[in-house]
Amino acid sequence: MKVLAADLDALCRRLRRERKVALAVHEKPDPDALGAASGMLDLFAQLDVAAKLYVSEGEHLPLAEVLLPAGGVLRGDPPDDAALYALDCGSASRLALPRRRSVAVNIDHHHDNPRYGGLAFVRGEASSTCELVCDVARALGMRPSPQAAAALYAGISFDTGHFHHDSTTASTFLTAAWLVDLGADPRTLYVLLYEGRSEASLRLRARAVAGARRIARGKALIALVTAEDYAATGGGPDDTEGVVDALRGVRGVEVAALVKEQPQGARSRVSLRSQTIDVSAVAAVNGGGGHRLAAGFSSDDSPEEVITWLSSELERRLSTGSS
Numbered sequence: 619m620k621v622l623a624a625d626l627d628a629l630c631r632r633l634r635r636e637r638k639v640a641l642a643v644h645e646k647p648d649p650d651a652l653g654a655a656s657g658m659l660d661l662f663a664q665l666d667v668a669a670k671l672y673v674s675e676g677e678h679l680p681l682a683e684v685l686l687p688a689g690g691v692l693r694g695d696p697p698d699d700a701a702l703y704a705l706d707c708g709s710a711s712r713l714a715l716p717r718r719r720s721v722a723v724n725i726d727h728h729h730d731n732p733r734y735g736g737l738a739f740v741r742g743e744a745s746s747t748c749e750l751v752c753d754v755a756r757a758l759g760m761r762p763s764p765q766a767a768a769a770l771y772a773g774i775s776f777d778t779g780h781f782h783h784d785s786t787t788a789s790t791f792l793t794a795a796w797l798v799d800l801g802a803d804p805r806t807l808y809v810l811l812y813e814g815r816s817e818a819s820l821r822l823r824a825r826a827v828a829g830a831r832r833i834a835r836g837k838a839l840i841a842l843v844t845a846e847d848y849a850a851t852g853g854g855p856d857d858t859e860g861v862v863d864a865l866r867g868v869r870g871v872e873v874a875a876l877v878k879e880q881p882q883g884a885r886s887r888v889s890l891r892s893q894t895i896d897v898s899a900v901a902a903v904n905g906g907g908g909h910r911l912a913a914g915f916s917s918d919d920s921p922e923e924v925i926t927w928l929s930s931e932l933e934r935r936l937s938t939g940s941s
């Protein structure tokens with residue numbers, strides 16, 4: 619029999635003993651966070667443990683009707699007697715919960731996760747939290763339901779840029795194949811995640827790409843989306859998926875950034891993608907975070923102010939080659 623890593627073994631023992639569990643994910647949850655929640659809800663259901671996902675009022679849950687089981691989510695604070703599981707969240711302060719409270723279990727793949735919580739199952743090199751949840755399921759000898767398998771596959775696809783980021787390993791493909799075998803449909807999930815966008819979204823993305831600025835002799839491209847662009851196209855801040863990846867894919871570009879004006883909350887939101895330097899360090903200067911090659915941050919400065927700062931920061935980092 620294969621010997622489990624100590625943290626995974628401890629987690630499996632703990633899962634079997636739980637009575638009542640609250641799951642939580644990072645703010646502005648993505649399909650990896652929600653897929654991981656769906657996978658854990660399914661495991662707890664099979665283990666006969668009461669579990670719900672808790673999120674703050676007003677937090678948008680993308681593709682929730684597909685990724686999450688009906689009745690699996692509650693708004694507001696989790697009950698005090700439930701063990702709190704943090705999923706896909708690199709820092710306890712970024713959980714999408716109304717109040718901070720102590721984390722019992724931390725399951726995540728952010729390389730800068732400080733291993734907070736009573737028990738941390740963190741693998742900085744893993745493609746996604748969904749892949750880690752699959753590792754947990756296999757360690758328990760359990761198989762996700764078809765709905766959970768679909769949600770977990772969606773999370774892996776999303777966090778790997780559909781199986782092409784450098785975190786994509788043979789295990790990632792084997793896990794994806796396992797999930798397809800259990801009922802995840804690759805075609806349906808691809809359409810759901812990457813197609814079926816509105817015409818407004820296409821026109822908004824076209825404007826963003828057309829206006830992209832060259833920094834550091836073309837080693838960086840920065841695109842800007844403002845309230846004016848939303849008004850002109852009918853699109854919104856959620857309609858820019860893929861812009862930053864398209865910029866990064868240009869020959870000679872090492873870093874791409876998308877700066878978005880936000881109608882609510884922080885004034886600007888920035889997504890960073892890199893082929894070389896560590897952009898999570900750039901995001902961290904502004905209180906953001908993420909992965910080495912994909913990170914982001916929010917700012918109360920105007921988009922133009924953010925671009926000015928970002929331009930000189932990237933100019934400096936790309937000229938010295940420092941990361």
Ligand SMILES: [Mn+2]
Pocket residue numbers: 650651706727746747777
């Ligand atoms: Mn993730």
